[in-house]
Amino acid sequence: MSKSPEMSEPPALDIINDTDEEIETAVLVTMAEEILRQERPDSQCYATLYICDDEQMQIFNKQYRGATQATDVLAFGATQGNLEPESGTAKTFLGDIVVDINQAYRQKGSNSILKEIQILVIHGLLHLLGYDHIKTQDKKNMEQKENYYKQTLVGR
Numbered sequence: 165m166s167k168s169p170e171m172s173e174p175p176a177l178d179i180i181n182d183t184d185e186e187i188e189t190a191v192l193v194t195m196a197e198e199i200l201r202q203e204r205p206d207s208q209c210y211a212t213l214y215i216c217d218d219e220q221m222q223i224f225n226k227q228y229r230g231a232t233q234a235t236d237v238l239a240f241g242a243t244q245g246n247l248e249p250e251s252g253t254a255k256t257f258l259g260d261i262v263v264d265i266n267q268a269y270r271q272k273g274s275n276s277i278l279k280e281i282q283i284l285v286i287h288g289l290l291h292l293l294g295y296d297h298i299k300t301q302d303k304k305n306m307e308q309k310e311n312y313y314k315q316t317l318v319g320r
Contacts, residue, residue: 176200177285181215183265188278192285195317199286203293208255211292213285214262221264236267237284239291261288282318286310 177196179189192213200209216224221234228238241259263284265277272280290309297303 176210177213177289178210179213179215182220183215183217185215185265185277187215187281191278192282195282195313196285196289198317199289199293199313209258210255211258211289212260213288214260215265215281216262218264218266221262221267224262234264234267236264236271237288238262239288241292258289258292261285261292263288279318283310283314286313286318 175193175197177193179187179192181187181189196211196213218234221238222232224238225231225233225235228240229235239259239261242257261284263281265281268277268280268284275283287310290306290313295302295306295309297306
């Protein structure tokens with residue numbers, strides 16, 4: 165069964181920007197496509213990126229982590245059901261990444277805001293792909309991946 169023309173596949177990164185900040189979304193989508201191509205070469209995947217402010221991030225952080233402050237990035241893996249695509253669909257949903265634009269501004273240093281968001285998306289996407297930084301070896305593995313993608317895709 166083929167999809168009708170009006171039904172298009174989701175991009176590698178479906179972006180919802182709930183701020184007044186203009187973000188070059190095409191750069192983020194292209195970056196996510198490349199990471200997913202390298203990390204999951206045999207499957208088609210996508211994630212959602214939600215860009216919000218401190219207030220919304222504090223709500224998420226308190227609700228899901230029990231912390232009262234804002235944070236820069238949260239990742240929520242798709243936890244319901246099988247992570248394989250449903251019959252007739254082309255892509256697997258990995259989960260949601262939430263980025264706090266205010267925190268990104270505070271910590272960006274000499275980076276542009278776009279570069280800082282790219283770095284945060286890399287971190288969040290790696291979490292959705294199963295990387296973690298709780299145990300020492302896992303942290304090393306994740307940091308190596310982050311550094312690789314920062315250098316090759318962000319230029320840092």
